[in-house]
Amino acid sequence: MANPSQPPVTMAEGKYLQLVKQGKWEYVRRKGISGIVAIVAVTDDGKLLLVEQYRPPVGRRVVELPAGLAGDEPGSENEPLSAAAARELFEETGYEAREMTQVGAGTASAGLTDEFITLFRATGLKKTGAGAGVGGEQITLQEVPLAGVEQWLAQKVTEGCLIDLKVYGGLYFANAQR
Amino acid sequence: MANPSQPPVTMAEGKYLQLVKQGKWEYVRRKGISGIVAIVAVTDDGKLLLVEQYRPPVGRRVVELPAGLAGDEPGSENEPLSAAAARELFEETGYEAREMTQVGAGTASAGLTDEFITLFRATGLKKTGAGAGVGGEQITLQEVPLAGVEQWLAQKVTEGCLIDLKVYGGLYFANAQR
Numbered sequence: 001m002a003n004p005s006q007p008p009v010t011m012a013e014g015k016y017l018q019l020v021k022q023g024k025w026e027y028v029r030r031k032g033i034s035g036i037v038a039i040v041a042v043t044d045d046g047k048l049l050l051v052e053q054y055r056p057p058v059g060r061r062v063v064e065l066p067a068g069l070a071g072d073e074p075g076s077e078n079e080p081l082s083a084a085a086a087r088e089l090f091e092e093t094g095y096e097a098r099e100m101t102q103v104g105a106g107t108a109s110a111g112l113t114d115e116f117i118t119l120f121r122a123t124g125l126k127k128t129g130a131g132a133g134v135g136g137e138q139i140t141l142q143e144v145p146l147a148g149v150e151q152w153l154a155q156k157v158t159e160g161c162l163i164d165l166k167v168y169g170g171l172y173f174a175n176a177q178r
Numbered sequence: 179m180a181n182p183s184q185p186p187v188t189m190a191e192g193k194y195l196q197l198v199k200q201g202k203w204e205y206v207r208r209k210g211i212s213g214i215v216a217i218v219a220v221t222d223d224g225k226l227l228l229v230e231q232y233r234p235p236v237g238r239r240v241v242e243l244p245a246g247l248a249g250d251e252p253g254s255e256n257e258p259l260s261a262a263a264a265r266e267l268f269e270e271t272g273y274e275a276r277e278m279t280q281v282g283a284g285t286a287s288a289g290l291t292d293e294f295i296t297l298f299r300a301t302g303l304k305k306t307g308a309g310a311g312v313g314g315e316q317i318t319l320q321e322v323p324l325a326g327v328e329q330w331l332a333q334k335v336t337e338g339c340l341i342d343l344k345v346y347g348g349l350y351f352a353n354a355q356r
Contacts (some may be wrong), residue, residue: 008234008241009249011190011192011197012189012190012197012266014189014197014199014204015202015204016204017197017204017206017290018187019195019197019206020190020235021192021329022234023234023235024193026192026193026194026195026233027195027234027235028195028197028235028290028291029235030290033247047278055288056186056200056201056203056205057203057205057206057207057288057289057290057292058285058292058294062285064209064288064290065311065347067245096347104341104346105341106340106341106342106345106346107233107236107240107340107341107342108286108287108290108343108344109287109291109293109342110233110235110236110240110242110340110342111233111235111267111292112195112208112235112286112291112293113204113206113235113287113291114235114236115287115290115296116236116340116345119343126338127312161286162284162285162288162294163282163283163284163348164284164285164286164287165282165286165297165343165344166251166290166343166347167347168284168346168347168350168351169343169344169345169346169347169350171350172346172347172349172350172353173346175350175353177347
């Protein structure tokens with residue numbers, strides 16, 4: 001049981017992550033970011049934008065909402081979250097959004113990490129770039145009709161991909177709008 | 179960019195977590211578990227079971243799906259995930275389920291951790307115990323009518339709680355069944 005009054009102690013520190021112990025509780029902190037954003041982007045013709053990439057922690061390709069870190073580049077420490085969401089959406093998918101609206105926010109795994117993710121809904125989408133990520137990222141854009149998304153995800157699993165659970169949270173918000 | 183062919187190197191090791199580097203990619207692994215389960219439990223009268231507890235990594239109370247680790251106790255290494263789901267549901271909420279059905283599975287934060295969570299839907303619920311957790315856990319059970327769950331979550335946020343994003347994934351699966 002963790003005692004809130006006990007101070008956290010750094011066990012190890014990498015360039016991006018910090019392993020921390022607070023009482024008996026161990027967890028990991030992200031360093032040098034101001035937030036994390038994920039985007040529920042649905043095109044005018046009802047397609048959800050998903051991204052697929054290899055993820056070292058699980059050693060598999062993973063299907064996820066477009067997402068990324070805010071304030072992690074020198075000089076961008078004060079980047080507003082909505083700007084980070086627009087930037088990540090464009091970098092990963094090549095789409096620009098007319099509206100970017102915050103629809104929710106929450107933890108990814110509150111027993112393990114301090115990650116806190118702000119979810120945006122992007123509408124009025126227009127493809128104006130290539131997508132596929134920056135700086136060595138190798139990202140495949142998937143445009144999936146909402147009506148058939150469950151079957152599409154099931155097919156991806158049979159092909160050996162994993163699905164990030166935030167995709168289902170995204171589907172909740174996508175469906176709530178229709 | 180991570181190279182799948184580079185071997186992971188352990189940077190630090192705690193009792194429960196391991197900080198790993200693979201090429202330039204840093205991530206955290208959970209030690210000594212066989213899986214993670216989370217439960218979308220809806221009572222016969224349409225209430226979703228949620229749990230609320232203090233989480234050291236974020237320093238706040240967090241509203242989450244009932245959830246827990248499988249195979250983390252000596253002698254339980256081969257605990258089936260559905261048994262772990264039934265055990266965690268009972269420990270945290272005091273409810274037993276007539277049916278426990280796998281509805282999905284996926285990563286929590288595939289860039290940061292190897293966490294992979296299997297989602298179960300629990301139905302035919304009957305309260306037969308106290309709940310509130312084991313071994314020093316201090317868990318508050320919340321039984322929230324599905325019809326008003328968004329307003330309830332918004333109220334919790336105004337009280338200073340955080341919401342775990344898996345709750346929204348759970349709502350997707352809960353609504354898909356009705």
